[in-house]
Amino acid sequence: MIKKLEIERNPYIGAFGITNEEITLLSVDFTEEKKKIVEDTLSTEVFLTTIARTNLIGILTAGNSNGVVLPYNVEDYEISKLKKFDIKIGILSTKFTALGNMILCNDKGAVISRKLKREAKLIEDTLDVETFVFDSNNFGSMGLCTNNGSLVHPSLSEMVAELEKALKVEVDIGSANRGVYYLGICALANTKGALVGNLSTGPEINKIEDILF
Numbered sequence: 264m265i266k267k268l269e270i271e272r273n274p275y276i277g278a279f280g281i282t283n284e285e286i287t288l289l290s291v292d293f294t295e296e297k298k299k300i301v302e303d304t305l306s307t308e309v310f311l312t313t314i315a316r317t318n319l320i321g322i323l324t325a326g327n328s329n330g331v332v333l334p335y336n337v338e339d340y341e342i343s344k345l346k347k348f349d350i351k352i353g354i355l356s357t358k359f360t361a362l363g364n365m366i367l368c369n370d371k372g373a374v375i376s377r378k379l380k381r382e383a384k385l386i387e388d389t390l391d392v393e394t395f396v397f398d399s400n401n402f403g404s405m406g407l408c409t410n411n412g413s414l415v416h417p418s419l420s421e422m423v424a425e426l427e428k429a430l431k432v433e434v435d436i437g438s439a440n441r442g443v444y445y446l447g448i449c450a451l452a453n454t455k456g457a458l459v460g461n462l463s464t465g466p467e468i469n470k471i472e473d474i475l476f
Contacts, residue, residue, distance in 0.1 A: 264456040265468050266304045268297060274440050274460030277407070277448040278321045281363065282307060283328040284370070284410070284453050286348055290318035304456040312344055315360065321448065325366035325403055326350070327373075330389035334360035353389030355382045363447065367402035368392065369410050371431035376400045395429040397422065407439075407446035408432070409454050412474035416444040437470045439463045 268276050270292055279290040280301075287307045289298065302309045314323045315336045323334050330351030333342070337354060345352055357379060359365065365376040366386065373394045375386060380396050387394040399405065405416035406426075413430055414437030415423075426434045439449035440460040450459045452475050459468060 264304050265472055266300055266456075266458055267461040267463060267468075268300060268458045269461040270297070274462045275448045276458055276460055277446070277450050278319055278363075280320050280451050281324055281326055281331070282451050282453050283326060284455070285328060286310065286350070287451065288312055288320050288324070288331075288345075290320055292318050301451070301458060304458055305451065305453055306455040307453065310344070312341060313338075314341055320363075321451075322361050322363045322404075325362050325368060327368050327370045327390050327392065329370065329391040332362055332366065332386055332389050334362055336360060351389045351391070353385050355379070355385060357382050362403070364401050364404040367406040367408050367413070367415075367426075367430070367447070369408045369413070369430055369432065371410060372429045374402050374426060374429045376402060393429070395425075397425070401445075404445045404447040407437070407450050407452055407471070407475065409452050409475045411454050411476060414438075414446050414471065414474055416446070418444075433474060435470070435474050437467065437474065439467050439471070441467075 287309045291311045332353045412432045413434045417436045423434045438444045440462040
């Protein structure tokens with residue numbers, strides 16, 4: 264199932280949440296009505312929170328069904344909320360806080376920015392998957408990944424074979440929100456469903472359905 268959604272007239276819904284196969288974390292800006300849409304579409308439990316006192320959950324965090332990695336400036340009360348879930352929590356000491364932009368992962372593998380090279384072991388231990396370091400800085404924002412497939416920015420087209428080896432799924436080129444190739448900030452997806460920005464076109468939605476489910 265795929266649904267179009269916006270948050271406060273913003274079509275970049277991937278910036279405001281992350282999801283795995285069981286749990287979705289969303290910004291506190293989501294209304295109860297939209298929270299219910301997310302629950303029904305992704306077939307997960309949905310929890311509202313902040314990270315580093317902001318609503319940019321998808322920008323600042325990355326995770327899979329095994330764990331979630333957080334920036335150093337996450338608040339203690341935010342960590343306490345996450346400890347209620349049966350997932351590992353890794354807090355990175357790096358000055359780079361936009362972890363969701365820099366990490367693309369699923370339950371089979373992870374690719375990370377070279378800027379996070381020193382944190383690779385902690386990321387690997389937290390997500391419990393093999394982690395690959397590549398030159399691009401923005402894998403997370405440039406891709407959308409589930410356990411069935413991944414769509415990425417066309418600038419990564421020459422890396423498709425490497426990404427397929429790392430993530431252990433089919434990788435193709437895609438977009439959302441009427442031609443925006445930064446899929447990570449345009450959508451939320453797992454193997455059961457996807458939420459895409461409300462500007463997304465029919466062909467874009469069809470491609471997401473074909474590759475990610």
